[in-house]
Amino acid sequence: EAGVTQFPSHSVIEKGQTVTLRCDPISGHDNLYWYRRVMGKEIKFLLHFVKESKQDESGMPNNRFLAERTGGTYSTLKVQPAELEDSGVYFCASSQGRGAYEQYFGPGTRLTVT
Amino acid sequence: ELKVEQNPLFLSMQEGKNYTIYCNYSTTSDRLYWYRQDPGKSLESLFVLLSNGAVKQEGRLMASLDTKARLSTLHITAAVHDLSATYFCAVVFYNTNAGKSTFGDGTTLTVKP
Numbered sequence: 001e002a003g004v005t006q007f008p009s010h011s012v013i014e015k016g017q018t019v020t021l022r023c024d025p026i027s028g029h030d031n032l033y034w035y036r037r038v039m040g041k042e043i044k045f046l047l048h049f050v051k052e053s054k055q056d057e058s059g060m061p062n063n064r065f066l067a068e069r070t071g072g073t074y075s076t077l078k079v080q081p082a083e084l085e086d087s088g089v090y091f092c093a094s095s096q097g098r099g100a101y102e103q104y105f106g107p108g109t110r111l112t113v114t
Numbered sequence: 115e116l117k118v119e120q121n122p123l124f125l126s127m128q129e130g131k132n133y134t135i136y137c138n139y140s141t142t143s144d145r146l147y148w149y150r151q152d153p154g155k156s157l158e159s160l161f162v163l164l165s166n167g168a169v170k171q172e173g174r175l176m177a178s179l180d181t182k183a184r185l186s187t188l189h190i191t192a193a194v195h196d197l198s199a200t201y202f203c204a205v206v207f208y209n210t211n212a213g214k215s216t217f218g219d220g221t222t223l224t225v226k227p
């Protein structure tokens with residue numbers, strides 16, 4: 001069974017540009033999470049989807065970040081316009097339905113804003 | 115707000131030595147995970163600890179949980195080079211909508227021959 005996949009693996013953009021990250025969760029997983037690790041610090045929660053609905057977006061840093069999960073399958077995270085402090089590794093994770101299910105993480109997208 | 119503190123942040127060990135990584139968290143939680151991450155790879159779940167006194171072992175790694183002290187440890191026995199990686203602890207609180215993970219800063223372990 002395929003795990004969580006993320007695309008691209010690396011992205012280098014200039015300040016002010018737009019970048020869209022994609023996450024494909026494990027098939028059948030209703031829960032999808034976005035996290036990021038900035039400057040080698042802790043991995044921080046960004047938001048949580050249950051199917052196509054945003055369940056918790058308390059970790060989104062500002063309105064330059066927009067996450068979508070149309071149809072409840074893959075998700076995209078758009079950063080527009082990107083700033084230098086957005087550089088880091090963006091992880092996606094998925095888990096099964098309601099309850100205490102383990103989260104499975106993707107390999108991350110390393111974003112560098114220059 | 116739940117906070118997770120992990121130490122040390124960097125650990126350089128010689129092969130064959132023992133060491134412990136500590137993970138403190140600030141409020142009660144439902145589960146504590148230990149993950150391993152190799153560069154450019156996914157977070158690999160090593161252990162999930164559910165209750166006070168839980169101890170799990172896999173190879174040279176052993177994890178334990180003290181919920182009263184809000185402390186988990188990851189003990190490395192007779193380290194080998196293959197254990198070089200970044201290790202994260204993460205605490206999860208599940209509500210009716212499934213939980214989000216709160217991570218420590220990670221411990222970058224380097225095992226030298």
